[in-house]
Amino acid sequence: MVVIQALRGTRCTCCRLSLMRSFTSIGGYAFRFPQTTARLPPCSSPIARQVRQHSHHHNDTRQVGWGRNQHDAEVAIEEEEATLEEKGNLEETEEVSEVTSSEPWYLQVEAPERTIKPLSERQKLPDLPESPPLILQPLLRQVSIDLGLDDLYLLDLRTLDPPPALGANLLMLIGTARSERHLHVSADRLCRWLRSTYKLRPDADGLLGRNELKLKLRRKAKRAKLMGSTEENADDGVRTGWVCVDVGVVEGVASKNAVEEPTDFVGFGRKTDGVRIVVQMLTEEKREEIELERLWGGILKRSQGGIEDADEGESTTGSPMIISSQPSLGTAGIVPKSHSGTSSTVASVRGLHTSVRRFQNTVHGTSSSHSKREGGSEATMQQAFYNSVDALVIDGDYEGARTILLENADNFIKLQADGWRMMLQEKLLLHIQSLPKDTALESLGNGHSDYSSTAFLSSFYKSLSVCPSAAEVEARVWLYSFARALGHPGYEATGLLDLFAELQISGSEISPVAYEHILRGVLRPDEGTPNYHGPDKVALQGALKILQAMYDQGLQILDETILVDLQETISPGLPDDDLAQGIITNAADTLDLPSYPLIPIQRRLHILMMTIDVPCFRDETRLRLLDLYRRQKNWVEFWDVFRMAARRAQPQSSSMYAFIFASIAQSKHQKACMNVVRIWAPELAKEIPPIPIAGQVAQGIRACLKVADPFVEEDAIKNPESNGEWISWWNKCKWSKEGSDQFLYE
Template sequence: MSRILLRGIQCHACRQNVIRSFVSASGVTITPPAIGSVSPSKAHPPHLSGSFPTRHVKLFSSQAKDDPSLAADAVSENSAAQEGSYPQENSEQHVPWYLQEEVQEMALHPMRQQQELPPLPENPPPILKVLLEYISFDIGLDNLNLLDLRTLDPPPALGANLIMIFGTARSVKHLNVSADKFCRWLRTTYKLRPDADGLLGRNELKIKLRRKARRARLVKRAGSTLKQPDDGITTGWICVDVGIVEGGQLSKPEGVQKAGFVGFGTVIQGTRIVVQMMTEEKREEIDLESLWRQTLEKNSMDNPGLPKPQAEEPPQVVGFTHESSTVTAADFSHRVSQTPPIRANYEQLRSISTSLHRLRDKRGSATDFVPTDTTVATKSAKSISSQESLPSLFNYLSNLEPDKAIDELGQGMDDRTSTSFLQRFYEELARTAPQIASAQKLELMCTGILLQHSGYRKEDLFQAFKEHIVSNYPLPRALVLRLLDALLAFKPDPNSNPPRLRLPGADMELALRLIENAALRGTNILHADFLIRVFLAVSYRTRVYAVKPENLHSAAITGNRIPVSIDEFESVQRIQTRLASIIRAAKVALGEKEYLDILRVHSDQGEYAKFWNAWGEVALAGIHRGKSFYLFLFNLHAELGDWQQSRTTLLNCIPMMWREDPPVFFDAELAEVVSKCIALAYPDIDDTVQHNLPALIVKTWHHCRTAIQNQKMNERKERLIQTELGTLPEN
């Protein structure tokens, strides 16, 4: 199954099928998104692909090809065209919108823009164009960038007459396969000897993987963590030195060489090409293009005679922009708005895939909504100040208590004047660009849904999202995750009849359609941010246990667990198993928060075997199981109230704490939680602490009591010191 999944997830068009594959087990039917069903009064109609003139209509006529009337029609059409070139009385006759010619080209799809080739530099080597086409089309690297370093003086360490190409691989496996295939192609086609730094040979990779698996088994058996997570296999960066190729030398004027130049060797005729292959994360991390561009700028300042490199423009999202239509008011509602593409150089395309994510982390989610129209850059100061005030309004709302925040949101989406917050929000919204206004409106609806405001519904949020998509506004990753959190928001109600313990199927359908649209817009949905959210959404939101359907009405709540039908319980398990298979097959990297969520789900469902398997996978992933993990573990068992599970956990996990690297020792917070588990597993611990109990439990109990007493003594000392200094009144 892993091989099939890996083969199917290589393109964005197939990824949404992987996410939706688990829905068949639950019976939820997902229909394709009907984006075009949005009314024109609420959203802009989609951009048409092209015009349909009258000369094309005759090609679909029912007459035969050899009909002589066709020639007559053609002659009459030509004569009519010639007559139409002169002004006539009926020249202002109304022309329907569907017969009007569209002169502007349709913008490229965002995925197509990632595969565009960069422009060739001046006097390129003959092999350069073929090299770029092979890198983009055959091995599938995206977001290609080309830097011409032939003007550097002195030349870089890689050699003189250097041209450097940058490309992004989809994964670490794709990176290694692409580099190996590229080197073999150069050897067989051009008889070159490329040097790939960072590429492991096929046999060497197998040996390292076997050694890593052997170490992982030993670590899991010992109950510890891997000391060196970076094993040198997944570097995420391969530098391929193609070598020196013919042609491409820049013509230097005579007398450029400085007087008194001393050196040896011969001047090499040709151009050296280096290809930097990286994963998207590594490319964002090191930002090698910016470093070389700074070197070029410094070189141009030191050598005034050399051409200056083109300055990198600030990153922007290339998308559709809306212009005012020139048609009459009668058919304005029928005319599709013209959407010319923004022409961007290749450096801007590189910034789209990397710099935007980097700026997003620094500025936060409030500034993720970057305008697409180039005219927005020349807005007035009043409009710019409104963009800065909108995030401040959301910050004000987030600092309020939930009840007060709900009151500030008014009656619902149609309410715009009942509170001062709504009045200020819509006043600022009217002065912003349409792209930002649409995104901020979605943010407001998400806030209302997450606060469980009755006036903000998920159906209205998804309708506003469709209008946002139809208008071709940018869809940042942070906005997608925010929308997904709102659609998957759910509060269980065990007291209802029947109990509401899982997310309704209608809400799950909306969330999956959102993920599908995000995948078609180029978002990587095979990521922990998406998969874990879906995993939690299909799971139960409280502690449950399975019973037969005929015994469901008579079953009682036992041990804080609510009875559910075994058929529904097994359906949830099948969905979770499919999602876990997708995570393993796609090699999705999980973090501490994701593992804690998975552990809680398995504990709520009473799947203790899966719980301890996931606990061991944390160590195999190279994540340190520190204080937060053991606080979660002992708190979970204390809330569960099962003395047998608490006793087993104490005997197994307390020695494991001391074997962690670094070890986890008791402090007051951890000691308090462990004491609760000991009191649950051994109720008479105070009376029989010296009799008939394992030595480990007695030792741990004394450690916990000592840590708690020390904490109380320290707090008492601090209070006395503050009282003496006069900072606190004496009681």
């Protein structure tokens, strides 16, 4: 069968004979071929004619005798066959060269040669970034050694601004799995390891369970058998080739180069060292297709270049405005950092939006160099001018202050480009805070729709521009919130919601500080509201709209500072007798203290704070919550906040222990004081590092001991060697009556 196909593939009869004789000569015998009756058209090539002549000569000699000239014929045929073969190879080479030369170079595909990396290079752990979280090194070892992922690549995306969609302070680890099954098994084991070892709650996108992959493949094979189709589709929804494991937010390590922010700074966004870790597991084919390293590496390089440009652009000096976190009569609200003499007495301040600082930098950026060139005389003249403006404002001549600022706007660089408006607003808001309450209420007019009934309101609203900037929006919102804090009846929560809607319609820029003032003003109860049990439905709906606007603007709303501010704002104060039927006295939850229930809105916020997936709250924030719940006698929630650190696997601080001992001692509940000493005093030695029984902690324990046993101090003096429970704890506390050791929680 093979011979027949080979014969049919030749060009002519002579070639067929030559091919046949090459097979017969190997066997050692020859056999005759019958004469062909059909005449074939002769081949036009000279080589074929030569072969045909030899063939005719061979046929003539075969009639005389085959055996006598067999050797000579075979030799001649072999020579002709060699010539034909050489000629054919030459023609094929020429044809291939013509085809190759006609194909452009950019269409010639070369098979890529993949170099196989050695095992040691594939299993090499990446270097740790600067200030890595404590979990990162064990995670790398678990992923590489125990799970067997190769070619690990670590991306430090903590400096990206704006942050990625996966979250801020992001570390991304990329690894290659050997197969689809290895991919899902590794992701499943990693999630189980994180849950059991670090008590985290990882989220794996694209992960199929232990038997889910096998079940899906079995169903797919059965469906293909029923349909009679075996076509393979790579994107079949079963073989993903990619699993993204979100480890969650873990506690980070404080950077050595970190700049400490002032403790009295209050704003939006998380102030925490929490780091989010994401592990990207891909098969080799999927990793080559996606190229995550190249994607995020390019974004990181562009972001770092933008940060360097921004740092160079903001190197100029300026004098931004500062606004207090809570407007009240006792604290200053807006304070200039430069020439104002009252800035040193301000207790609570916060910085304005970045756009305001950049605007002021452009206006006042050259003031210092200009003063140096002109000498001290011009600086003295400027200071005298500003003092004259302050004197007019203090005397109540607001219109005169506005007039001289507007007239001299071109003479001073700081007043140019509407800088006089910002200065006048600063001085007006500083002045109204220094006034007595009755005088301030009179200066605020009849209500939020009153713009000109008093000299103060007339000057303030005339200083606002047609298209207000972020700083002007903050000043206007702050004045409204200040009026509500004073208890002005004309400034209601609905009016503040109308002001917020007006700012949104006009397209004005609302800074995070302004959002905070609006939230507090809307949720704050009106002055003298009887039987207050939380904000009404209109205020809650308005607060939700404000939070939605903040979220749409890209601000972080699930922030510990915002949540605690909201909880304090909606607080009803002291517990009401109407809630007495819901008192809880469970010893396990309250240590036998009677605990009042929270109002519904506070209860929802408390559950949100306890279940939200964020790092443990800072001590300052938790102390604010503990003090709030202590005053409201919400002891169940009090202990929930105290146990937050233990639930997040974080150590407690000595200030937290001192506060709980002092709080229980202030309740004057004897059984509760006994329980808190028995339960929580031994836990001091179990903390990492152990907390010594000294200072504020020792004084808090002794305060509880005095309530548990009023004669414990006398008994300890009379019999210091006694083994009594309370006397032994009393002797363990290192008491000191020095001023530096004064008890802070009395």
